[in-house]
Amino acid sequence: MKKLCLISAATMIVVAPAFAADESTLTIGMTLSQTGSLNVDSVAQQRGADMWRDELNAAGGIKAGNQRYKVRFVTYDDQSQGGRVQQLYTRLILQDKAQFLFSPYSSGLAATAAVISEQYGKLMLVMGGAEPKIFELSNKYLFQGITSADHYLSGAVEALRSRNPHARVALVYSDDPFSKAVALATRDQAREAGFTLVLDESYAPTTTDFSPIINKIITSKADALLGGGHYPDGATLARQLYDQKANLQWVTLLVAPGNQEFARLGPAALGITVPSQWEIQASYKPQFGPPAAKFAKAFEEKFKIAADYHSASGYTGGALLQHAIETAGSIDTDKVAAALNTMDVTTFFGHIKFATDAKHHGLQIAHEMVLAQWQMKNGSLVREVVWPTAARTADILNRMQ
């Protein structure tokens, strides 16, 4: 018996290092907005990424060739400030030796981080920055996993046209890079749809009182409002539209209504539509990773809140990087970038393909958005998919009904 134990121990000593040598750690760096105005959406996105990492590590890690890598995240709070992002992404690369990067949340912060990631030749996945401009700068290692800003409101415009082909539209949006990019495209889409643009105005992202803007909307006799920005301003605008009884039949706001927290507004949330990168009801058949229902269930069990599109995009960012590394069979940046360049896949988040032409390299060209609306169901506020018709889970509700 003693002899057997000795032989077992000796075998362990010889074999164990062989396993240990096979198992390394892959460091992914990112900042998130734990504080500041982008906190709600950024934290939701990070939860998705955390869940991907935990599931991956529990399953043994990423397999690249003969090597398996457990994933380690290095994260910092960027306080929703560009200055912090610049400093922290440099730190992530130089001091923390991050091998890959995830972008911070929002177009403005992602653009700042992209300067650093490209400068140091690090591959960065952008899952929370929709503005297309940063993909027009011939970046080699930047890849966008969500629909770009110029398509954000195209579904809302089509849906509105199906209800009211001669809508009088007020375009009111936050004065930030993402919202301005959305507004730029929506202006043309609305005119092409035959709408009359009766108000076209931006507001400061820090605006706390929307009364003057709402009075302008009422004066313009608009029957539809398109616009918004991020969470704090969008939620405040929705609350004041309700308080001031703005007679709008249609309201589509960016980002804010896509978050579960929006339900805190109670009746002010009812009827508001939001372009969404993903909804739980989405029925894409994934080529890899979990189906939507499985992801949503696991997410709710882990975090005790329902998944939204920010958390789904966070998870998908990880899954895309994993797929690219496994396809490349290597963690070499150029090989992984090459795998992403040829990627054409469907995940639970939707269809993903990146532009490879020099003028738009890394821009997302396959993913499509849906339009969701806050509706009352069994006494609770829920988001239903109302557009496109092929994906809808409920009919569009007229806000004034």
Add this chain to the structure above:
Amino acid sequence: MFGIVASIVDGVLIGSVYGLAAMGLTLIWGVMDVVNLTHGAAIVAGMFALYLLTSAAGLAPYAALPPILAGGFLVGVLLYWIAVHRMIGRPPLMSLLSTFSVNLVLIGLGTAVWGTVLFNVPVTLPGVSWQGYTFPGTHLLAAGLTAVMAGLLYLFLYHTRLGKAVRAVADNREAAELAGIPTTQMLSLAFGLGVALASVAGMLIATLFPFTVLAGDAYQLKSFVVTVLGGLGNPAGALLGGIALGLVEGLAAPFMPVSWTLVIEFVLFVAVLIVFPGGIFAFRRS
């Protein structure tokens, strides 16, 4: 035309609440020459106090005003002894740094507890509709309560012995001390009152708009503009300054993009500092 009138009325209603917040700031400056940089945190404290008292304790929103006023006063007195008392009579930079540090600590604690998630206190009151424009009941009541608070402050400062003692300390601390007034207590009382007014203003703002832990900065900035308009150390001027600021915001909005409002406010701020360094409504301080 109706739109312009509606915009002006809205501006005046919300401007009066800015005025209430600024009254707290200017009272403290007037009595002890301290620029209180915990002002924004006090406003946010009022907002969260309303949220907690209505959601956790089940109080009706406006029934929360007396406890918030009392709580704000006690916290203010405590803050005075922690951060301000030893700075009285020293260079203004000392009290600026001291209150700024306390502000950072308070906002940091708030962020740790609540994050920067948006909070909403749903308050619905019947409003007044006119030509398609609606003035929400919450806005009307906030302006009404501001007028009541301003009236009470006036009665306190001008018709009570304690109030007169506070004014005496503001006018000449040494003379007040020689007259037997316990000046240190009066200073802590004034600081408590200033913080209480800011907290009540925060509470009223929270009945109008959703808010975050970081919301105080914007209102603190507005308070500074209002204080300069109304004249430093002049509570009545602060109220008028707030209304004037709201009026300017309301008048400007129909004629130009609303994103210009901030620019106009700060141009006004600089212009008043240059032309009327004592404030537009700089009545005789007494």
